[in-house]
Amino acid sequence: xxxxxxxxxxxxxxxxxxxxxxxxxxxxxxxxxxxxxxxxxxxxxxxxxxxxxxxxxxxxxxxxxxxxxxxxxxxxxxxxxxxxxxxxxxxxxxxxxxxxxxxxxxxxxxxxxxxxxxxxxxxxxxxxxxxxxxxxxxxxxxxxxxxxxxxxxxxxxxxxxxxxxxxxxxxxxxxxxxxxxxxxxxxxxxxxxxxxxxxxxxxxxxxxxxxxxxxxxxxxxxxxxxxxxxxxxxxxxxxxxxxxxxxxxxxxxxxxxxxxxxxxxxxxxxxxxxxxxxxxxxxxxxxxxxxxxxxxxxxxxxxxxxxxxxxxxxxxxxxxxxxxxxxxxxxxxxxxxxxxxxxxxxxxxxxxxxxxxxxxxxxxxxxxxxxx
Amino acid sequence: xxxxxxxxxxxxxxxxxxxxxxxxxxxxxxxxxxxxxxxxxxxxxxxxxxxxxxxxxxxxxxxxxxxxxxxxxxxxxxxxxxxxxxxxxxxxxxxxxxxxxxxxxxxxxxxxxxxxxxxxxxxxxxxxxxxxxxxxxxxxxxxxxxxxxxxxxxxxxxxxxxxxxxxxxxxxxxx
Numbered sequence: 425x426x427x428x429x430x431x432x433x434x435x436x437x438x439x440x441x442x443x444x445x446x447x448x449x450x451x452x453x454x455x456x457x458x459x460x461x462x463x464x465x466x467x468x469x470x471x472x473x474x475x476x477x478x479x480x481x482x483x484x485x486x487x488x489x490x491x492x493x494x495x496x497x498x499x500x501x502x503x504x505x506x507x508x509x510x511x512x513x514x515x516x517x518x519x520x521x522x523x524x525x526x527x528x529x530x531x532x533x534x535x536x537x538x539x540x541x542x543x544x545x546x547x548x549x550x551x552x553x554x555x556x557x558x559x560x561x562x563x564x565x566x567x568x569x570x571x572x573x574x575x576x577x578x579x580x581x582x583x584x585x586x587x588x589x590x591x592x593x594x595x596x597x598x599x600x601x602x603x604x605x606x607x608x609x610x611x612x613x614x615x616x617x618x619x620x621x622x623x624x625x626x627x628x629x630x631x632x633x634x635x636x637x638x639x640x641x642x643x644x645x646x647x648x649x650x651x652x653x654x655x656x657x658x659x660x661x662x663x664x665x666x667x668x669x670x671x672x673x674x675x676x677x678x679x680x681x682x683x684x685x686x687x688x689x690x691x692x693x694x695x696x697x698x699x700x701x702x703x704x705x706x707x708x709x710x711x712x713x714x715x716x717x718x719x720x721x722x723x724x725x726x727x728x729x730x731x732x733x734x735x736x737x738x739x740x741x742x743x744x745x746x747x748x749x750x751x752x753x754x755x756x757x758x759x760x761x762x763x764x765x766x767x768x769x770x771x772x773x774x775x776x777x778x779x780x781x782x783x784x785x786x787x788x789x790x791x792x793x794x795x796x
Numbered sequence: 797x798x799x800x801x802x803x804x805x806x807x808x809x810x811x812x813x814x815x816x817x818x819x820x821x822x823x824x825x826x827x828x829x830x831x832x833x834x835x836x837x838x839x840x841x842x843x844x845x846x847x848x849x850x851x852x853x854x855x856x857x858x859x860x861x862x863x864x865x866x867x868x869x870x871x872x873x874x875x876x877x878x879x880x881x882x883x884x885x886x887x888x889x890x891x892x893x894x895x896x897x898x899x900x901x902x903x904x905x906x907x908x909x910x911x912x913x914x915x916x917x918x919x920x921x922x923x924x925x926x927x928x929x930x931x932x933x934x935x936x937x938x939x940x941x942x943x944x945x946x947x948x949x950x951x952x953x954x955x956x957x958x959x960x961x962x963x964x965x966x967x968x969x970x971x
Contacts, residue, residue, distance in 0.1 A: 501931070502931070502932060621839065624842060633851065636857070639920055639922075643860075792857050793854045
């Protein structure tokens with residue numbers, strides 16, 4: 425007696441069930457396809473990694489260039505031009521600067537480099553060290569102790585060999601990345617042109633609850649880091665130029681190369697100035713053997729540092745990035761262990777980036793109700 | 797089938813852009829804007845979708861910018877003692893929220909919650925400042941329109957305040 429109503433009920437429900445099963449299957453199917461596609465994508469990326477990994481440095485360098493050049497593009501765009509035209513004009517200006525540099529500075533730079541190379545070839549590192557050692561023992565009697573002298577000699581020999589090895593490696597890596605140099609302007613162009621759109625697309629993927637926080641974080645870090653990195657590079661440029669002028673006035677050989685090294689070394693806080701002055705002092709000792717000239721170089725670098733600390737850095741470098749001297753030492757040591765000379769040079773800027781990002785993340789977590 | 801693939805790859809973004817263009821054209825302050833200017837302005841607009849009861853922002857959080865309601869409804873609430881809340885307003889399509897945050901970085905004065913599935917168009921301070929640096933004429937035009945909008949709201953608030961004051965005075969006289 426009870427069978428017919430149940431059957432009737434089942435008949436009514438079945439189409440709905442089938443419909444639901446179909447919907448569930450469709451959704452599950454989509455999810456499965458997405459998951460499989462994701463796995464396929466990851467596998468493909470891992471398989472292709474050895475072939476595409478050479479692209480990453482180019483992308484990284486282009487990103488830095490785009491980051492540094494974007495305010496200039498903004499300024500040119502401000503004149504009423506389209507973004508593409510603004511980038512093209514900036515490229516033309518940069519090309520002109522490079523061409524002028526090639527015409528005026530590169531001959532003297534290559535002359536200095538070939539002169540250094542000739543000196544190194546005619547008097548190999550051992551003879552240079554012996555010369556340096558003789559000069560030092562003449563001036564500093566304490567070095568006449570044979571044991572101490574042998575120790576200094578061994579250490580200097582190791583240092584010179586390591587430096588030569590590093591510079592050779594650097595030259596090889598520059599030559600092998602010639603293709604990268606050609607592709608850099610293209611990648612940078614598109615990063616400059618579509619950077620805003622890329623940033624917008626990236627932030628669009630962030631869930632609603634973290635959206636405003638991420639946006640704030642992105643803009644604040646971008647602003648602070650931009651000011652810091654651009655400021656550091658500008659200060660390095662100014663210090664390099666001042667060093668070149670000072671060394672030229674003091675008739676120090678290879679003044680151009682040493683000045684560039686001094687400018688680059690200035691990227692390392694506290695120790696950079698000493699590292700920058702060392703090559704000049706060494707060259708003066710080797711070339712002239714006069715401690716009077718060395719004193720001149722030391723005074724020149726001291727004046728440059730004074731100018732940097734009193735006028736240049738306070739006006740240019742962002743105050744938002746402050747690193748404790750002790751932290752700087754540790755960061756440089758770690759940078760040296762990980763990436764050698766280049767590692768030491770970029771360790772502090774990388775640490776500054778990490779510090780700013782961490783500070784902003786902590787600030788955001790304090791001010792946004794993320795768990796609400 | 798082929799069409800769908802091409803649609804997915806190339807046309808989806810294009811149709812989104814056209815849609816955004818049409819939506820902005822319907823908002824009073826953007827109606828008189830030139831086509832190219834509106835296209836440039838669209839580049840700094842962030843479309844966001846919120847589900848029913850989803851929080852858009854909380855009171856007291858740092859404000860980054862404003863939202864234009866494309867579709868849906870938003871409730872504006874003020875936190876009271878404990879967990880109690882006071883509803884200040886219910887806003888509909890075409891309305892704005894958080895416009896004060898475009899001018900300064902003071903904290904949000906109230907919380908905003910989506911009362912149904914809602915589509916918003918976000919305009920944020922850093923993007924607006926960047927536009928002001930890159931395209932000062934367009935940036936100024938947008939700033940002027942925003943100022944007009946805020947002035948309109950201020951005028952309405954003044955009128956409401958005057959009304960409330962008059963009512964209060966009448967009540968005082970009756971007593």
